[in-house]
Amino acid sequence: xxxxxxxxxxxxxxxxxxxxxxxxxxxxxxxxxxxxxxxxxxxxxxxxxxxxxxxxxxxxxxxxxxxxxxxxxxxxxxxxxxxxxxxxxxxxxxxxxxxxxxxxxxxxxxxxxxxxxxxxxxxxxxxxxxxxxxxxxxxxxxxxxxxxxxxxxxxxxxxxxxx
Numbered sequence: 001x002x003x004x005x006x007x008x009x010x011x012x013x014x015x016x017x018x019x020x021x022x023x024x025x026x027x028x029x030x031x032x033x034x035x036x037x038x039x040x041x042x043x044x045x046x047x048x049x050x051x052x053x054x055x056x057x058x059x060x061x062x063x064x065x066x067x068x069x070x071x072x073x074x075x076x077x078x079x080x081x082x083x084x085x086x087x088x089x090x091x092x093x094x095x096x097x098x099x100x101x102x103x104x105x106x107x108x109x110x111x112x113x114x115x116x117x118x119x120x121x122x123x124x125x126x127x128x129x130x131x132x133x134x135x136x137x138x139x140x141x142x143x144x145x146x147x148x149x150x151x152x153x154x155x156x157x158x159x160x161x162x163x
Contacts, residue, residue, distance in 0.1 A: 001103060003092045010046065010054050014127040017041065020049040022057055024070055028116065031078035036122035036129035038083045038109035039141055043124070048101035056092055058099025064089055067102055078117045083109060113141035 014020055019037075024030050024047065037043040047067055048059040059067060068087055076082045086105040093099050113121045113132070121132040121141065132138055 001088060001090055003090055006046070006090045006092060006101070006103065009044070010049055010056065013054060014051075016124045016126050017043045019043060019045045019127070020051050020054060021045060021047045022050050023047065023059075023063075024067060024074075027070075027074055027078060028118075030071070031074050031116045032120070032122045032129060034075060034083060034085070034106055035079055035114045035116050035120075036124045037106040038079070038114045039112055039122060039132075040108065040124035042108040043106050045104040045106065046101055047104065048099065056099050056101065058092075059102060061100075064100060064102055071102075071104060080115045080117065080119070081111050083114060112144055113138060 009018055010020070012018070019033065021030075033045070037045075049056050071085065071087065075085050083106070085107075088103050088105075089100050090103055091098055091100050115121050121138060122129045123132055123137075123141075132141065
């Protein structure tokens, strides 16, 4: 992604497929966010941009390295089953005013439903996330992940004479 593409995305604001983070302040909160994105349609997270205003604050080289490592650890150790993410650094501005931001690409998962380490299933609801509490919604996640097929489910209290 180049700087112009990124600026267009930032100027559009947060949506169900785009999230801004100034920094990663909560491991559990970020794991819930990644889980929701993997259970939904995927997303990009831009770290180094203020959440509410879209102002670009950027990250130093050291912050980029630490944040990249932290995100990898969260995706591997705080989400069940683990998810795979891609990251890239995009530089915005000229030599006098350069800001580096970290762009995280989270794809829609193929092994749904994904859970955080507390075994909570999250999905995206607009630009926010919410817990999945309805059993039918959980079944749909299993089906979308290819882990459950309605025509292969047992029907309780039946015998071959019911067919």
